[in-house]
Amino acid sequence: MxxxxxxxxxxxxxxxxxxxxxxxxLKPRVAPSTDRDVKQRRRRKRRGTFSNASDLSEDENDSVYSLDSDISEEDLIFDQCHESDEEPLTNGxxxxxxxxxxxxxxxxxxxxxxxxxxxxxxxxxxxxxxxxxxxxxxxxxxxxxxxxxxxxxxxxxxxxxxxxxxxxxxxxxxxxxxxxxxxxxxxxxxxxxxxxxxxxxxxxxxxxxxxxxxxxxxxxxxxxxxxxxxxxxxxxxxxxxxxxxxxxxxxxxxxxxxxxxxxxxxxxxxxxxxxxxxxxxxxxxxxxxxxxxxxxx
Structure with a gap:
């Protein structure tokens, strides 16, 4: 043998x-996230948005909250997966x-x-x-x-x-x-x-x-x-x-x-x-x- x-x-x-x-x-592959991981990232993203909006006026705060509420879970996942500025290779x-x-x-x-x-x-x-x-x-x-x-x-x-x-x-x-x-x-x-x-x-x-x-x-x-x-x-x-x-x-x-x-x-x-x-x-x-x-x- x-x-x-x-x-x-x-x-x-x-x-x-x-x-x-x-x-x-290509970047090294990372194991796909579980549903729990996705939800945690979603909450962290929302908390970050609220924190950045804390110094705004009440009206501005309401607009930020409304905007954040309309973001779907798919959009949030997409944002996490496409943080890089690298453009996809498309043969020009x-x-x-x-x-x-x-x-x-x-x-x-x-x-x-x-x-x-x-x-x-x-x-x-x-x-x-x-x-x-x-x-x-x-x-x-x-x-x-x-x-x-x-x-x-x-x-x-x-x-x-x-x-x-x-x-x-x-x-x-x-x-x-x-x-x-x-x-x-x-x-x-x-x-x-x-x-x-x-x-x-x-x-x-x-x-x-x-x-x-x-x-x-x-x-x-x-x-x-x-x-x-x-x-x-x-x-x-x-x-x-x-x-x-x-x-x-x-x-x-x-x-x-x-x-x-x-x-x-x-x-x-x-x-x-x-x-x-x-x-x-x-x-x-x-x-x-x-x-x-x-x-x-």
Whole structure:
């Protein structure tokens, strides 16, 4: 199992490198707030408003109170989440327009033709996804090297051999902790479910995206250690269609998130997933015992 431990350690390093690259442009993800936290922030915001208004005249105080009373909880949450003056990355175009790719003369992956925002078979072209800063940065990294492609193949290897995680406890713990941060950056990208109301027809399913062979799958096709995972791919898809750059990136994101969810559900590691928040965590305190990973509740 020494070779397996080394492979898991290398995967852990790849994941950490990917997180470092992501956080060059993206802030580290913070766990979604609970309802209680939101209410506390809302009360603090109101108290701050009242305190600032204490020196005003009675009429002015009434107007401040009235204004504050009309603020919805959603508005307050929005204010908390957008305190930064940083402008969203939108390819230099308005968000209501389709985008061609990335702005700049050095972008070798810029698409030559305008993309259809209304095609339900290509929802990643919709501005909600195409203009999303996390998606754009992931797409950029994917076309500047092979870090995401390499991690995807590593996940295929684990998916085909899940026992490896249980047999290398200490290495797996470090990998899971880093993988949590990596996956939570991916879940920041809008999901297919968030787009259903924007199309008149049913959009492409996640299952189709996750079973579409990517270039990295083609490159390693036939390797015995990946046989189980590759048997789930729809290789006939490539006979009739050529993947576009945005489709590759979004399919890869969907696959990696689904892999994380399946891994959490399998209990093969200390990974946990909250579907309501689209948030991954490492379950409780983790320790090694008899070569197996256990989560302490």
């Amino acid at each position: 020494g070779g397996v431990a080394i492979c898991l350690s290398l995967m852990s390093q790849l994941v950490q490198y990917a997180v470092n690259r992501l956080e060059v442009a 175009l308005a968000t209501e327009h389709c985008v061609n790719g990335f702005n700049g003369t050095n972008d070798v992956y810029m698409l030559s033709k305008a993309r259809d925002c209304s095609d339900p078979s290509q929802p990643w072209n919709h501005p909600i996804i195409a203009n999303d800063k996390a998606f754009q940065h992931i797409h950029k990294i994917s076309h500047e090297g092979y870090i995401f492609q390499s991690i995807k193949i590593c996940c295929d290897w684990i998916d085909s051999n899940p026992i490896f995680l249980k047999c290398c406890g200490a290495t797996s713990v470090t990998l899971v902790e880093r993988f949590v941060g990596f996956l939570n950056h991916l879940t920041a990208v809008p999901s297919l479910a968030s787009l259903k109301d924007h199309f008149d027809e049913e959009i492409i399913s996640e299952n189709i995206l996750c079973t579409t062979p990517l270039p990295e799958d083609v490159a390693v096709r036939g390797l015995s250690s990946l046989q189980l995972t590759q048997s789930k791919l729809n290789w006939d898809y490539l006979r009739t269609k050529t993947l576009k750059p945005y489709e590759e990136t979004y399919s890869r994101i969907c696959y990696l998130i689904k892999f994380g969810i399946n891994l959490a559900q399998s209990k093969a590691s200390a990974l946990a997933y909250d579907d309501s928040k689209r948030w991954f965590t490492a379950e409780g305190q983790v320790h090694q015992k008899n070569g197996l990973i256990h989560a302490i509740s």
